[in-house]
Amino acid sequence: HLQESGPTLVKSSETLSLTCTVSGGSISGSNLYWGWIRQSPGKGLQWIGDIQASGTTYYNPYLMSRVMISVDTSKNLFFLKMVSVTAADTAIYFCANMSQIALAADWGRGILVTVSS
Amino acid sequence: IVLTQSPGTLSLSPGERATLSCRATQTIKDNFLAWYQQKPGQSPRLLIYGVFRRATGIPDRFSGSGSGTDYTLIISRMEPEDFALYFCQHYGRSRGAFGPGTAVDMK
Numbered sequence: 001h002l003q004e005s006g007p008t009l010v011k012s013s014e015t016l017s018l019t020c021t022v023s024g025g026s027i028s029g030s031n032l033y034w035g036w037i038r039q040s041p042g043k044g045l046q047w048i049g050d051i052q053a054s055g056t057t058y059y060n061p062y063l064m065s066r067v068m069i070s071v072d073t074s075k076n077l078f079f080l081k082m083v084s085v086t087a088a089d090t091a092i093y094f095c096a097n098m099s100q101i102a103l104a105a106d107w108g109r110g111i112l113v114t115v116s117s
Numbered sequence: 118i119v120l121t122q123s124p125g126t127l128s129l130s131p132g133e134r135a136t137l138s139c140r141a142t143q144t145i146k147d148n149f150l151a152w153y154q155q156k157p158g159q160s161p162r163l164l165i166y167g168v169f170r171r172a173t174g175i176p177d178r179f180s181g182s183g184s185g186t187d188y189t190l191i192i193s194r195m196e197p198e199d200f201a202l203y204f205c206q207h208y209g210r211s212r213g214a215f216g217p218g219t220a221v222d223m224k
Contacts (some may be wrong), residue, residue, distance in 0.1 A: 006206070037213075047208075104161070106158065107162070109160055110160055
């Protein structure tokens with residue numbers, strides 16, 4: 001089970017920060033990946049990036065200059081930070097368990113984040 | 118790689134066969150092509166990965182095929198719960214491009 005949390009309203013040019021809580025299994029219990037995907041009316045579904053329990057990350061080349069994904073295996077959490085957000089970053093953000101890079105096998109329910117000016 | 122899907126909308130009746138297409142601008146290597154289903158207000162659900170492999174719990178009326186740049190999702194007989202939005206995706210190292218989706222609605 002995965003659950004996203006964090007601020008749902010972020011001001012333009014500031015940093016979006018989200019947490020994904022993983023329950024029902026250890027985040028470091030396998031060689032799986034843990035990742036973030038977003039969905040907006042204008043851009044559809046967009047893979048943001050993945051992280052392994054080891055901390056190795058993989059990012060969408062179009063977003064990697066603004067994105068950082070991190071993990072806290074002791075708390076079974078992983079995180080998304082996106083800097084310098086604009087209205088174009090308004091979307092539903094999903095965290096997911098990836099069976100391969102960017103292949104989302106299990107999804108959280110998603111959290112709508114709105115970027116306001 | 119950019120993915121396009123056709124048709125944009127498919128109107129069918131229960132019991133009919135659905136054929137959804139996904140085309141890539143370049144050859145997809147290693148069979149890294151997946152399909153997802155999304156219903157209103159829900160997260161997407163993985164249906165097919167590796168072009169033709171069904172994800173856990175997916176009924177066998179869903180099948181995937183294709184190679185190179187052209188891929189197909191077939192739903193052999195539409196059930197009421199199958200009316201939804203379907204996305205294809207190219208996944209793998211530093212990839213993750215999704216198609217725009219095909220909406221399958223009830224005629």
